[in-house]
Amino acid sequence: MKKQIAKNPIEFEMEAGNLYAFCTCGHSAKHPLCDGSHKEQAPECKSHKVVAEEDKSVWVCQCGASDNSPFCDGRHKQL
Ligand code: FES
Structure with a gap:
């Protein structure tokens, strides 16, 4: 079952060419990155895997309500 981490997103810096496995269940101790906790x-x-095409900052959802998981889509403002 998905778990809410917080009611606001967290900023995360991605570096071009790196592969990131983002947590979508909320149980990872390495949030916003996956640590395999979803398996149990x-x-x-x-996990949601993304290869960064450029250096950039992203906002990762922590409320569990985003339709664009693992990224924030602003839905937390309605909670
Ligand atoms: S933190 Fe979940 S939609 Fe923004």
């Missing part, structure tokens, strides 16, 4: 805590979830 939320088997319906999978």
Whole structure:
């Protein structure tokens, strides 16, 4: 089962060419990155893998309500 980390997103810096596996279940101790916890805590979830095409800052959802998971889509403002 998904778990809410916080009610606001967290900023994360991505570096061009790196592969990131973002947590989508909320159970990772390395949030916003996946540590494999979903396998036991939320088997319906999978990490969301992204290769950064450029150096950039992203906002990662921590509320669990975003339709653009793992990234924030502003939905937390309605919670
Ligand atoms: S933190 Fe979840 S939608 Fe923004």
